[in-house]
Amino acid sequence: xxxxxxxxxxxxxxxxxxxxxxxxxxxxxxxxxxxxxxxxxxxxxxxxxxxxxxxxxxxxxxxxxxxxxxxxxxxxxxxxxxxxxxxxxxxxxxxxxxxxxxxxxxxxxxxxxxxxxxxxxxxxxxxxxxxxxxxxxxxxxxxxxxxxxxxxxxxxxxxxxxxxxxxxxxxxxxxxxxxxxxxxxxxxxxxxxxxxxxxxxxxxxxxxxxxxxxxxxxxxxxxxxxxxxxxxxxxxxxxxxxxxxxxxxxxxxxxxxxxxxxxxxxxxxxxxxxxxxxxxxxxxxxxxxxxxxxxxxxxxxxxxxxxxxxxxxxxxxxxxxxxxxxxxxxxxxxxxxxxxxxxxxxxxxxxxxxxxxxxxxxxxxxxxxxxxxxxxxxxxxxxxxxxxxxxxxxxxxxxxxxxxxxxxxxxxxxxxxxxxxxxxxxxxxxxxxx
Numbered sequence: 001x002x003x004x005x006x007x008x009x010x011x012x013x014x015x016x017x018x019x020x021x022x023x024x025x026x027x028x029x030x031x032x033x034x035x036x037x038x039x040x041x042x043x044x045x046x047x048x049x050x051x052x053x054x055x056x057x058x059x060x061x062x063x064x065x066x067x068x069x070x071x072x073x074x075x076x077x078x079x080x081x082x083x084x085x086x087x088x089x090x091x092x093x094x095x096x097x098x099x100x101x102x103x104x105x106x107x108x109x110x111x112x113x114x115x116x117x118x119x120x121x122x123x124x125x126x127x128x129x130x131x132x133x134x135x136x137x138x139x140x141x142x143x144x145x146x147x148x149x150x151x152x153x154x155x156x157x158x159x160x161x162x163x164x165x166x167x168x169x170x171x172x173x174x175x176x177x178x179x180x181x182x183x184x185x186x187x188x189x190x191x192x193x194x195x196x197x198x199x200x201x202x203x204x205x206x207x208x209x210x211x212x213x214x215x216x217x218x219x220x221x222x223x224x225x226x227x228x229x230x231x232x233x234x235x236x237x238x239x240x241x242x243x244x245x246x247x248x249x250x251x252x253x254x255x256x257x258x259x260x261x262x263x264x265x266x267x268x269x270x271x272x273x274x275x276x277x278x279x280x281x282x283x284x285x286x287x288x289x290x291x292x293x294x295x296x297x298x299x300x301x302x303x304x305x306x307x308x309x310x311x312x313x314x315x316x317x318x319x320x321x322x323x324x325x326x327x328x329x330x331x332x333x334x335x336x337x338x339x340x341x342x343x344x345x346x347x348x349x350x351x352x353x354x355x356x357x358x359x360x361x362x363x364x365x366x367x368x369x370x371x372x373x374x375x376x377x378x379x380x381x382x383x384x385x386x387x388x389x390x391x392x393x394x395x396x397x398x399x400x401x402x403x404x405x406x407x408x409x410x411x412x413x414x415x416x417x418x419x420x421x422x423x424x425x426x427x428x429x430x431x432x433x434x
Contacts (some may be wrong), residue, residue: 007416009076027337035288042414045077046101053346053347053357054357054361054365054366055345055346055349055357055359055360055361056106056343056346056347056360056369057366057368057369057370058103058346058362058365058369059098059102059342059346059360059369060099060102060345060364060372061174061368061369062095062360062367063095063098063099063372064095064368064372064375065368065375066092066095067092067093067095067376068375068379068403068406068410069092069337069378069403070089070090070093070095071092071187071382071383072093072403072406073086073089073092073399074092074395074401075383075394075395076218076395076396076397076398076402076403077395077396077397077399078399082109084311085310087312088307088308088311090182090311091307091310091311091315092340094307094310094335094339095165097260097263097335097336097338097339098339099190099194100190100193100194100197100260100263100339101264101267101270101339103197103253103264103267104197104263104264104265104266104268104270104271105267105271105343105347106271107197107198107266108201108205108267108272109274109275109309110122111201111208111209111271112226112268112272112274112275113275114209115208115209115222115226115275116219116223116272116276116279117219117275117381118217118360120372121202122202123320124202127202128199128202130429131195131198132234132424133425133426133428134422135191135194135195135198137422137425138373138374138377138417138421139167139188139377140165140424141192142185142377142381143164143165143185143188146182146184146185146380147161147185149184149381150182150183150184151182151183154182156177160176160213164181164182164185164188167188167191167192167195168192169181170192170193170252170255171256173252180255183384184378184380184384185380187379187380189255191376193255193260197257197260197264198216199206200257204233207229208226208229208230211225211229212225219279219280219341220276220279220280220283221277223272223279226272227269230265230269231265233265234262235262236261236262236263237258237261237263238262238332240253240258240259240261241254241259241325241329241332242329244259244325245325245328246322246325254328258364259332262332262333262336263335263336263339266339266340267339267343267347268304269340270340270344273285273288273348274289274347274348286346289348289350292344292345292348293348293349293350295434296344296345296355299341299342299345300341301383302337302341302343303337303341303342304336306337307334309334310330310334310335310338310348314327314330314334315330315331316328346360370418371411371414371415371417372414372421373414373418373422374410374414374416374417375411377414377417378409378410378413378414381407381413382409382410382413383402383406386402399422
């Protein structure tokens with residue numbers, strides 16, 4: 001069985017990778033549970049600097065099912081053929097940068113607002129506790145299920161349990177498993193990156209705030225300095241990619257946080273723009289927001305064109321490892337553009353009845369957005385169970401039939417997990433005083 005992903009290309013160069021994936025998820029940001037009301041008469045308003053945005057749930061749902069489609073396409077060999085459709089299917093892993101961009105937006109929003117409003121940032125211990133309650137209970141359940149199903153011979157392996165339960169398996173240079181994790185859990189590499197971002201965000205936010213405040217008390221100057229700091233943070237990913245190749249190629253470095261910072265920073269920049277626009281109603285941030293709202297389709301067209309380019313050989317030979325440092329850099333740049341252009345119209349709505357909100361914020365999309373974390377967690381278990389049931393071999397099977405069956409099973413498991421694990425855990429979050 002395989003879980004193949006572009007980020008994992010290069011971890012086992014020279015052969016199609018088994019148990020590889022580029023999936024990720026984005027939980028709701030702490031403090032973002034309340035719905036911000038909008039009305040049709042709010043045209044021209046700036047986007048909310050806090051509160052829940054339904055369109056982001058819709059984008060999260062699209063990303064979740066994009067990676068599910070991507071993995072089924074790999075397993076069914078639909079993405080392995082030498083044609084344009086297969087090339088497009090093979091780049092469904094771009095959903096991971098979309099998830100990371102959403103995380104950067106939602107989690108950095110209160111920090112950006114605190115800098116520009118000159119207020120206190122979120123309390124770090126409370127923030128970390130909420131992240132843990134949001135992520136770990138459902139994840140631990142899936143780890144136990146996968147280990148019981150396919151890793152029985154390692155149930156007494158304390159090291160593996162500790163690595164998986166505490167999401168540090170990315171840092172095992174010589175793992176016992178083939179690929180990015182034990183069978184059914186390889187996609188969790190991206191959750192390791194998420195958790196690493198959660199842990200360092202308060203420190204990054206403090207450093208950015210310190211730099212911004214040196215610009216004085218003007219919110220516009222502070223916002224500009226925040227954006228400049230984020231640009232510097234973005235460059236880390238490109239330097240890290242070069243570092244991973246020299247003096248020798250170390251593919252495991254691709255799954256460490258520095259290599260993915262360029263995907264988080266566009267969301268963080270959108271958080272700054274959102275807060276800045278509320279301070280300067282006719283400033284550059286507000287004008288940018290109005291431009292995004294005037295033509296969201298233009299940004300999505302740019303994303304589509306960047307996706308088509310990413311599906312070309314410029315990002316390297318599919319599934320055989322990143323060919324060179326240049327193909328890795330091109331992938332970083334193109335995936336960052338795609339994620340930023342897709343998320344921006346959802347993150348900067350000037351009014352509640354905007355077309356983007358109606359398209360992505362309808363009840364169906366909101367439901368799939370709510371269960372998207374479970375879709376991420378369960379999809380490979382559902383896939384392997386389906387292949388075991390039908391007796392299919394790796395890289396075979398009817399893509400459409402497999403997608404329907406695996407998708408249905410994944411949604412059922414995700415819905416149950418959301419109802420009986422995630423919601424009770426979120427109840428604990430809501431039970432804590434704000």
